[in-house]
Amino acid sequence: MSFSTTPQLDRRIFRSCSPRHVSRARRGLVQGIARAAQLLRVTPTLLATRPGRYIFAYHRILTPDEASQEWCHPSIWISPETFEAQIAHLQKVGRIVSLQSLLEDTTTPGNRFAITFDDAWADNYRYALPVLEKNRIQACFFVPTQAVSTGELFWTERLALQLGHAASSGSAGALIDTLCIPGEQAIATSPAGMLALVLDCVERLKLLSDADRDAAIADIARTLKLGAGNTSGRVMSWDQIRELHRLGHEIGSHTRTHRILQGVDAETVDRELQDSKTEIEREIGASVRYFCYPNARYDQVSAARVTACGYERGFRMHNLRMDAASQPATVPRFSVAEVNGRIPLLDWRLAMSGTG
Numbered sequence: 001m002s003f004s005t006t007p008q009l010d011r012r013i014f015r016s017c018s019p020r021h022v023s024r025a026r027r028g029l030v031q032g033i034a035r036a037a038q039l040l041r042v043t044p045t046l047l048a049t050r051p052g053r054y055i056f057a058y059h060r061i062l063t064p065d066e067a068s069q070e071w072c073h074p075s076i077w078i079s080p081e082t083f084e085a086q087i088a089h090l091q092k093v094g095r096i097v098s099l100q101s102l103l104e105d106t107t108t109p110g111n112r113f114a115i116t117f118d119d120a121w122a123d124n125y126r127y128a129l130p131v132l133e134k135n136r137i138q139a140c141f142f143v144p145t146q147a148v149s150t151g152e153l154f155w156t157e158r159l160a161l162q163l164g165h166a167a168s169s170g171s172a173g174a175l176i177d178t179l180c181i182p183g184e185q186a187i188a189t190s191p192a193g194m195l196a197l198v199l200d201c202v203e204r205l206k207l208l209s210d211a212d213r214d215a216a217i218a219d220i221a222r223t224l225k226l227g228a229g230n231t232s233g234r235v236m237s238w239d240q241i242r243e244l245h246r247l248g249h250e251i252g253s254h255t256r257t258h259r260i261l262q263g264v265d266a267e268t269v270d271r272e273l274q275d276s277k278t279e280i281e282r283e284i285g286a287s288v289r290y291f292c293y294p295n296a297r298y299d300q301v302s303a304a305r306v307t308a309c310g311y312e313r314g315f316r317m318h319n320l321r322m323d324a325a326s327q328p329a330t331v332p333r334f335s336v337a338e339v340n341g342r343i344p345l346l347d348w349r350l351a352m353s354g355t356g
């Protein structure tokens with residue numbers, strides 16, 4: 001399926017996940033959180049009764065104002081305050097250990113946690129690193145090498161920012177006309193609706209082939225007269241990544257171009273896996289053992305290639321604790337964000353999770 005090449009974009013694909021569905025899902029989420037918070041008053045120490053090994057996946061650390069200015073997806077940001085509160089809580093109910101230690105030590109009893117970050121965001125260096133250092137925590141940073149080498153964002157984040165800038169600089173009407181399904185314009189008039197519209201557009205573009213997506217993005221840019229915008233300065237430099245490594249943090253690969261590896265041929269998968277591994281090893285002067293899938297999407301081909309390309313482990317995103325049966329190429333990580341990461345909701349989510 002492709003977008004048309006005229007300014008009138010093909011809207012068939014837009015119907016599969018409309019802003020109306022997004023806002024309905026969000027209402028359900030808020031109600032679920034409220035119900036969970038009530039339950040937690042009755043069962044505050046649930047996690048202590050069901051100890052396990054958990055790997056956390058973080059993306060951006062931002063203040064709420066920064067997250068709003070960045071048009072950031074709610075599932076990928078957490079405030080510095082909530083992050084620090086989580087670290088303090090995890091150290092109370094268990095031990096935070098390095099990813100390697102968590103993977104290899106299967107016998108120490110009690111709760112153990114490992115901390116990982118995806119995408120090499122510069123805000124990790126600014127906000128998370130001081131907290132990690134203060135608490136003597138060794139984390140793992142999964143790095144998409146092209147973004148670090150060029151300083152430029154990958155297309156998903158770049159487009160969200162460009163659309164967001166357009167919306168906040170007076171082009172909201174044109175944005176709604178271009179991206180909304182007819183009849184749904186009213187939903188997009190609030191700031192939350194505009195954010196849902198922008199993120200929904202990015203999600204639907206992920207479903208297209210590279211060529212169709214490039215054409216669709218060019219079409220959107222032409223229709224909305226999108227400027228390049230300032231999309232640099234958000235990713236860590238190699239100097240910063242080398243400093244993380246010197247401080248004892250693990251550096252893993254997150255592909256070269258942040259390409260989603262699901263449905264991709266083995267040769268392309270190998271290039272992403274091998275080129276990024278080689279590049280990171282050259283930059284930090286140490287071996288790269290771990291890999292995580294962009295957008296947490298993988299299939300049998302990509303999972304098989306991870307270990308074949310020399311990685312010890314591949315990591316997916318799935319809210320499960322680890323157990324002995326966790327597959328080396330698809331180790332589960334627990335997604336944590338501001339929207340679902342406050343204590344005691346986090347405690348409850350961990351306690352109620354299964355294994356995988």
Ligand SMILES: [Zn+2]
Nearest residue numbers: 118119294295
């Ligand atoms: Zn990523």
